[in-house]
Amino acid sequence: MAGGVISKEKAEPNLTPLLDIVFQLITFFMLVINFASDNYDQRINLPDAGSARPVEDDSRISEDRLVLNVDSEGRLLQGEKVMGIDEAAQSIRHQADLVKLSLRSSGVKFDPATGSLPTTIILRADKETTFGAVLGIIKACQSQGFRKFALKAMIRS
Amino acid sequence: MAHKRGGIEMEGPDVPVAPMLDMAFQLLTFFVLTYRAAPVEGQFVMNLLPPQAATAMAAAAAEPSASNDLPASLRTLPVVLRGDDQGRLAQVSIADLDVSNAPKAPAEELDRHFLDPDAPFDQTLIKVDPNLRYSDLMTIIDAFTDAFVRAKKEPKLSFDELRAGDGA
Numbered sequence: 001m002a003g004g005v006i007s008k009e010k011a012e013p014n015l016t017p018l019l020d021i022v023f024q025l026i027t028f029f030m031l032v033i034n035f036a037s038d039n040y041d042q043r044i045n046l047p048d049a050g051s052a053r054p055v056e057d058d059s060r061i062s063e064d065r066l067v068l069n070v071d072s073e074g075r076l077l078q079g080e081k082v083m084g085i086d087e088a089a090q091s092i093r094h095q096a097d098l099v100k101l102s103l104r105s106s107g108v109k110f111d112p113a114t115g116s117l118p119t120t121i122i123l124r125a126d127k128e129t130t131f132g133a134v135l136g137i138i139k140a141c142q143s144q145g146f147r148k149f150a151l152k153a154m155i156r157s
Numbered sequence: 158m159a160h161k162r163g164g165i166e167m168e169g170p171d172v173p174v175a176p177m178l179d180m181a182f183q184l185l186t187f188f189v190l191t192y193r194a195a196p197v198e199g200q201f202v203m204n205l206l207p208p209q210a211a212t213a214m215a216a217a218a219a220e221p222s223a224s225n226d227l228p229a230s231l232r233t234l235p236v237v238l239r240g241d242d243q244g245r246l247a248q249v250s251i252a253d254l255d256v257s258n259a260p261k262a263p264a265e266e267l268d269r270h271f272l273d274p275d276a277p278f279d280q281t282l283i284k285v286d287p288n289l290r291y292s293d294l295m296t297i298i299d300a301f302t303d304a305f306v307r308a309k310k311e312p313k314l315s316f317d318e319l320r321a322g323d324g325a
Contacts, residue, residue: 052199
């Protein structure tokens with residue numbers, strides 16, 4: 001009679017397929033995660049544009065770049081710091097000095113009157129800001145020798 | 158775990174998978190929580206001249222280029238963008254001709270200039286009302302980029318501030 005016999009066999013679910021799926025999900029999230037998102041200031045609402053080029057496809061952008069975030073009030077955002085146009089111009093001058101110092105140390109001569117710095121200015125301006133505010137930033141960059149600009153926009157689908 | 162092979166029962170190593178699964182779930186939770194879809198950003202890449210040169214481009218007859226004997230002032234398509242009190246695009250003038258600010262009208266006018274083989278324009282100076290919103294300026298840059306692509310020309314844009322009396 002088997003009534004009083006207790007089976008000592010444990011139920012052992014096979015966890016290997018579950019582990020496989022979890023590892024695949026981890027791999028997916030590791031590949032698509034974007035840690036370098038500090039340049040994408042969430043306070044900026046970019047304007048829409050249909051013909052803006054995707055960032056990855058544009059080979060004309062040099063590796064050397066300076067990202068400028070301009071908010072709806074026309075102020076320059078640098079991390080938690082919010083700068084008016086005068087302070088922004090000072091910051092841009094400081095960045096330009098660093099680029100020039102780097103060029104000098106690598107033996108490249110820079111003529112401020114005719115030359116242009118190899119750095120590309122990535123301009124992320126809020127769609128509600130005025131052209132006057134954006135032009136103020138562009139002029140501050142141009143006065144320091146920056147000529148290459150990339151105006152950011154959301155790609156309209 | 159016991160395996161049967163050829164009628165002989167073999168004892169294999171019993172690897173505990175549950176702790177590994179716990180770790181994997183923790184990793185998965187971390188990645189799911191920190192995942193943020195990257196915004197689909199695009200860009201317009203351009204070489205912008207310094208303010209003095211941009212202003213001088215339309216005003217003065219600059220040195221003729223090697224490829225074109227016309228002075229820069231004649232090769233420059235003048236565009237004026239005016240905004241209303243709210244900073245919205247109110248008026249678009251292309252080559253001193255007022256164009257409707259409806260989305261397709263500037264593109265059609267630009268095609269008329271850029272697709273015409275006899276038209277001398279190979280660069281554009283856009284004078285913009287300083288109060289115009291950046292989003293409205295971007296729609297015009299968008300139209301220009303499209304027009305340059307259709308005409309298979311290299312985009313050459315310059316911006317300047319619209320002053321009182323300009324393009325009046």
